[in-house]
Structures are given as C-alpha cells and as structure tokens.
Amino acid sequence: MTAEDHKNEGKIDRGRYAEERRVQEKMAAVEAEDSKTYFSRELLIWYDRSKRDLPWRRHRDPYFIWVSEIMLQQTRVDTVIPYFNRFIERFPTIRDLAEAPQEDVVKMWEGLGYYSRARNLQAAAQQIVELHGGQMPSEREHVFALKGVGPYTAGAILSIAFNRPEPAVDGNVLRVLSRYFLIEDDIAKPKTRIMMEKMIPELIPEGRASDFNQALMELGALICTPKSPHCLICPVMEHCRGRIEGRERDLPVKTKAKKPRPEQRLAVLLEGSGERAGRVLVRRRPNTGLLAGMWELPHVAAGGEDLGLDAAQLGELLEDRGLSWSPMSPYMTAEHTFSHIHWTMRVLIAREEPEALAQLAAESGVPYEAAVPEAAELDGAEGIANDGADEEWRWISREDMSAIAFPNLFLNILNKYFSGEGEQE
Numbered sequence: 001m002t003a004e005d006h007k008n009e010g011k012i013d014r015g016r017y018a019e020e021r022r023v024q025e026k027m028a029a030v031e032a033e034d035s036k037t038y039f040s041r042e043l044l045i046w047y048d049r050s051k052r053d054l055p056w057r058r059h060r061d062p063y064f065i066w067v068s069e070i071m072l073q074q075t076r077v078d079t080v081i082p083y084f085n086r087f088i089e090r091f092p093t094i095r096d097l098a099e100a101p102q103e104d105v106v107k108m109w110e111g112l113g114y115y116s117r118a119r120n121l122q123a124a125a126q127q128i129v130e131l132h133g134g135q136m137p138s139e140r141e142h143v144f145a146l147k148g149v150g151p152y153t154a155g156a157i158l159s160i161a162f163n164r165p166e167p168a169v170d171g172n173v174l175r176v177l178s179r180y181f182l183i184e185d186d187i188a189k190p191k192t193r194i195m196m197e198k199m200i201p202e203l204i205p206e207g208r209a210s211d212f213n214q215a216l217m218e219l220g221a222l223i224c225t226p227k228s229p230h231c232l233i234c235p236v237m238e239h240c241r242g243r244i245e246g247r248e249r250d251l252p253v254k255t256k257a258k259k260p261r262p263e264q265r266l267a268v269l270l271e272g273s274g275e276r277a278g279r280v281l282v283r284r285r286p287n288t289g290l291l292a293g294m295w296e297l298p299h300v301a302a303g304g305e306d307l308g309l310d311a312a313q314l315g316e317l318l319e320d321r322g323l324s325w326s327p328m329s330p331y332m333t334a335e336h337t338f339s340h341i342h343w344t345m346r347v348l349i350a351r352e353e354p355e356a357l358a359q360l361a362a363e364s365g366v367p368y369e370a371a372v373p374e375a376a377e378l379d380g381a382e383g384i385a386n387d388g389a390d391e392e393w394r395w396i397s398r399e400d401m402s403a404i405a406f407p408n409l410f411l412n413i414l415n416k417y418f419s420g421e422g423e424q425e
C-alpha cells in the first residue's frame with residue numbers, strides 16, 4: 001500500500017467514525033425523545049385511571065387549589081383533608097378570607113404549623129380583593145406578586161386551575177424526575193430545581209398541563225415514594241433509567257439540611273385562683289417573628305444547669321404582671337422541632353396565690369420560688385393584662401381553647417392539663 005493509499009484510508013476511517021457518531025447521537029436523541037413521550041403518555045393514562053378523589057380536585061376553583069397547595073407544603077394529604085374542609089366551610093370565598101379577623105384564620109390553621117403561611121394567605125386574599133375584585137388572577141406576573149406565593153405555588157395555581165403549561169416542582173417531582181432521567185445533580189441546589197423547571201414544559205402534552213402536573217405529584221406521592229419506590233407497579237418503569245441502572249434508591253441526590261439548633265426553655269403553667277379558678281395564664285406572642293401572634297404559656301430561655309435561676313427569671317415575668325404564686329414544681333417536659341430550632345420545654349406548675357400566702361412560701365425557702373410582686377393591676381373581668389405593644393396576657397378556661405390559636409407544643413400541654421391527663425414530674 002502506497003503512502004497515498006494510507007492517507008486515503010485514514011480519511012475513510014475518520015469519515016466512518018464521524019458518521020457512526022452522528023448516527024449514535026441521533027439514536028440517543030430519538031431514544032430520549034421516545035422516553036419523554038412515553039413518560040408523559042403513560043403517566044397520564046395511569047393518572048386518569050387512578051387519581052385520588054380529593055376535595056380540592058372536585059372543582060377547578062383556583063381558590064381551593066391555592067389553599068390546598070399552601071396546606072400541603074410539608075404536610076400529608078390525609079392530614080390536610082379535614083383542615084381544608086373546615087377552612088373552606090369557614091371561608092368559602094377569597095373575600096370571606098380577606099375580611100375575617102386574623103385570629104380566626106390562624107385558629108383554623110392551628111395544628112398545621114408554619115403559621116406565617118396562614119397569615120400570608122390572608123394578606124394575599126386582601127391583595128386579590130383590592131386589585132382583582134376578589135377573583136384569583138390568571139396572569140403569571142399577578143399570581144407571582146401575591147404574598148407568600150413562590151414559584152411552586154404560582155406554577156400549581158397556573159397549571160392546575162388555569163391549565164397553563166407552567167412547571168410546579170415540589171419534592172415529589174424532583175424525586176421522580178431525578179430517578180426517571182437518572183439525574184445526579186443535588187436537588188437541594190436551586191440550579192437543579194431551575195433545570196427541572198425548564199424540563200417540565202417540554203414534557204407537558206398539549207392541553208393537559210393541569211392533569212400532567214397533578215399526575216407527576218401523584219406518582220411521587222403514591223408510587224415513586226422516598227424510601228421504597230414501587231417500581232414493579234410503576235406506569236413508567238419500562239424507560240426509567242434510575243430503575244434500569246438499579247439506582248432508584250440512591251436518587252435523588254440531596255445534601256442534608258443543617259440540624260435544628262437545640263434550645264432549652266422553661267415555661268410556667270399558672271393556675272388561677274378565686275374568681276380565676278379553673279383558668280390558666282397565657283400570653284400572645286408578638287406580631288412578628290417565630291409563631292407570630294399565637295398564644296402560649298409564659299416561658300424563658302433556660303441555661304439548663306441552674307433551674308432555680310431560670311425559674312427566678314420566669315418569676316420576674318409574672319411579677320411584672322403584678323402576680324403572686326405558690327411554689328413552682330416540675331409538671332412535664334415537651335419537645336418541638338421547628339425548621340431551624342428544636343425546643344425542649346420544661347414546664348413548671350404553680351397556683352396564683354394571694355400576696356400574703358406567696359410571701360409565706362417565699363420565706364419557707366421552697367425551691368423555684370420567686371419574690372412577691374409589687375402591687376399592680378390586671379385589667380378586665382377575665383384578668384386580661386395588656387403589656388402595651390402587641391403583647392397580651394389572658395386567663396383562659398378550657399372553653400376558651402377553641403377560640404384562640406396555640407402552636408402544637410402548647411396545645412398539647414394545655415389539652416393534657418385541662419383533660420387531667422398531665423402528670424407532675
């Protein structure tokens with residue numbers, strides 16, 4: 001073979017190689033296309049057959065979709081259903097929600113946690129009344145402008161209620177897409193979410209945005225579950241790359257969130273006496289910050305080592321309200337985790353006492369007891385003391401529990417107390 005022949009052969013090999021690559025790339029593109037079409041088609045067939053009958057799915061009312069989506073964030077469907085039904089019964093329209101006292105809205109949310117969501121929901125309802133005549137807007141920029149509405153909720157409202165091909169990417173969707181397309185990017189990173197948001201409109205079949213997004217969430221909730229995906233009964237198993245590669249349990253990749261910061265707190269359950277017998281003292285939290293505007297037992301940060309010092313600090317709170325009380329004794333300990341804090345709440349119990357009795361107790365040197373207060377007055381027949389600003393104190397009975405909103409931690413403590421189940425430690 002001449003040098004010229006070698007040269008020509010090299011050219012032919014390179015040409016053949018390039019052609020093979022082109023064919024392979026084309027096949028991969030066709031396969032990817034097929035796997036996307038297959039995914040959307042099979043997912044919708046499955047959803048049409050097996051979707052759950054949920055109260056907010058019975059009408060395509062944007063208000064119902066909106067409320068349900070806010071409630072469903074971080075909460076299971078089974079838990080949300082009774083809350084949703086009660087909420088809609090109490091506030092049947094956006095206008096009803098906008099015009100209700102905030103206390104009522106938070107009360108209807110009691111037990112769901114993340115109470116700023118309830119307050120934002122009401123603030124957004126007020127925006128809708130003011131700017132859109134009480135009707136949920138259907139324009140993207142108007143939905144995004146509502147208080148407490150982020151990309152996920154906006155996408156859910158626009159797609160589910162108005163059938164717009166908008167992405168609504170929640171944890172379920174991130175998990176399903178990571179597994180199906182074998183995406184190994186960290187789903188805790190915003191760029192991964194943005195990448196998936198860009199994928200969704202390509203997957204939505206013409207005119208089926210509402211069903212498609214719900215189907216995707218439903219698959220994540222029922223079949224492609226976090227710990228044990230049910231691949232054998234999954235409608236899209238055939239082309240699922242995560243399953244084919246045996247990686248379904250490793251995906252999605254997610255870096256761990258920071259552990260909540262532990263915090264010790266000391267609370268007092270002060271029982272009323274005389275005309276306040278049968279009531280306990282509670283206070284309302286400030287209107288901003290953690291658990292804003294909700295009711296609770298008075299409590300202070302606790303150092304953990306010297307309970308006497310912490311109890312004295314707690315006593316100062318009561319003194320400032322002109323109260324005197326019997327010696328405090330340990331009642332119970334309760335725990336609660338917020339997204340960034342873990343509270344261990346030690347609860348002491350004491351009874352309101354006339355000043356002279358409290359003085360006697362003070363002199364007897366009983367532990368955890370604080371000084372007798374200066375004379376001061378409690379306002380109102382129910383002994384409501386208002387400290388000014390947005391702090392409010394009340395003596396409440398068991399019946400009052402249904403009218404004011406408590407975070408779960410205090411709800412549990414007070415329910416135990418009023419039902420007589422609580423035990424002294």
Ligand code: SF4
Nearest residue numbers: 224231234237240248
């Ligand atoms: S086959 Fe398995 S991993 Fe893939 S989407 Fe279905 S349940 Fe999830």
